Amino acid sequence: MPFDHNDHYHPLLxxxxxxxxxxxxxxxxxxxxxARRLVAHGYxxxxxxxxxATxxxxxxxxxxxxxxxxxAATAELPHARYDVITCLAGLHHMPFETVTRFTQALAPGGRLLVLGCYAGVTAWDLAAIPANAVARLAVYAGERAMGAGADTAPRKAAVREPGMTLPEVRAAAQRLLPGSRVRQLLYWRYLLEFTAPE
Ligand SMILES: C[S@@+](CC[C@H](N)C(=O)[O-])C[C@H]1O[C@@H](n2cnc3c(N)ncnc32)[C@H](O)[C@@H]1O
Structure with missing residues (x-):
C-alpha cells in the first residue's frame, strides 16, 4: 500500500x-x-x-x-449533536461553505477538525518533496520485506485536486468560522480547527 498522506495525520487528529x-x-x-479509529477511542x-462503492x-x-x-453538502444533519466532526481530505470535494453546516451539527463546545488539501506551492511544499520521497521509499521497503504486492492494495476512496490555495482557505475560514485556526502541515495539507461556543 503506498504512503497515505491522510492516514499519516490520524495520530495528530x-x-x-x-x-x-x-x-x-x-x-x-x-x-x-x-471512523474506525474513532470507535476504538470510545466514540x-x-x-x-x-x-x-466506497x-x-x-x-x-x-x-x-x-x-x-x-x-454532506445537502443532506440533513442533526442539529447540535456531535462532540466532534472530522473531515479528512474531503472538504475540497464540496463547497467550502459546507463547514457552516458542520458547525450547526456540533454540540455546544464540540470541535470541528478538517484535514484539508490546498492548491498551489508554498516554501513548505518544497520541503515536503524529499520527505514525501523518503516516506514512500520506507513504505515500499516495508512491503518488499513483507512480500506484499500491488495486487493486495485495498480499494481507495476517490481523490480530487483541491481548488483553493492556503491563503484562500485561511480567509474563508476566518470569514465563516471566526475563532478557527488553520495550521499548515507537510504534504500539501492543513488542519482547520474550530470549537463551538459552550
Ligand atoms: C480523498 S477521499 C478521503 C477519504 C477518507 N476521509 C480518507 O481519509 O481516506 C474523499 C472522500 O469524500 C467523499 N465525498 C466527496 N464528496 C462528498 C460529499 N459531497 N459528501 C460526502 N462525501 C463526499 C468521496 O466519496 C471520498 O470517499
Whole structure:
C-alpha cells in the first residue's frame, strides 16, 4: 500500500479530539479507516460518504461506525449533536461553505477538525518533496520485506485536486468560522480547527 498522506495525520487528529467527547461524525469517510479509529477511542460514530462503492467497502470492514450514504453538502444533519466532526481530505470535494453546516451539527463546545488539501506551492511544499520521497521509499521497503504486492492494495476512496490555495482557505475560514485556526502541515495539507461556543 503506498504512503497515505491522510492516514499519516490520524495520530495528530486524535490528539486534537475534545476532552470527554462521545459522539462523532466523520464526513467523507471513504473506506472508514479514521471512523474506525474513532470507535476504538470510545466514540459513537456516524460516518457518511457520497460514493456507494466506497461506502460498501467501509461497511464490509465493520468496526462499529454507523455508515450513511449521503452528500454532506445537502443532506440533513442533526442539529447540535456531535462532540466532534472530522473531515479528512474531503472538504475540497464540496463547497467550502459546507463547514457552516458542520458547525450547526456540533454540540455546544464540540470541535470541528478538517484535514484539508490546498492548491498551489508554498516554501513548505518544497520541503515536503524529499520527505514525501523518503516516506514512500520506507513504505515500499516495508512491503518488499513483507512480500506484499500491488495486487493486495485495498480499494481507495476517490481523490480530487483541491481548488483553493492556503491563503484562500485561511480567509474563508476566518470569514465563516471566526475563532478557527488553520495550521499548515507537510504534504500539501492543513488542519482547520474550530470549537463551538459552550
Ligand atoms: C480523498 S477521499 C478521503 C477519504 C477518507 N476521509 C480518507 O481519509 O481516506 C474523499 C472522500 O469524500 C467523499 N465525498 C466527496 N464528496 C462528498 C460529499 N459531497 N459528501 C460526502 N462525501 C463526499 C468521496 O466519496 C471520498 O470517499
Amino acid at each position: 486524535l490528539r486534537h479530539l475534545p476532552p470527554h467527547g462521545r459522539t462523532a461524525l466523520d464526513v467523507g469517510c471513504g473506506t472508514g479507516r479514521f 459513537r460514530v456516524d460516518a457518511l460518504d457520497a460514493d456507494p 461506502l460498501a467497502v467501509a461497511e464490509a470492514s465493520g468496526g462499529g461506525p454507523r455508515y450513511r450514504l449521503a452528500d
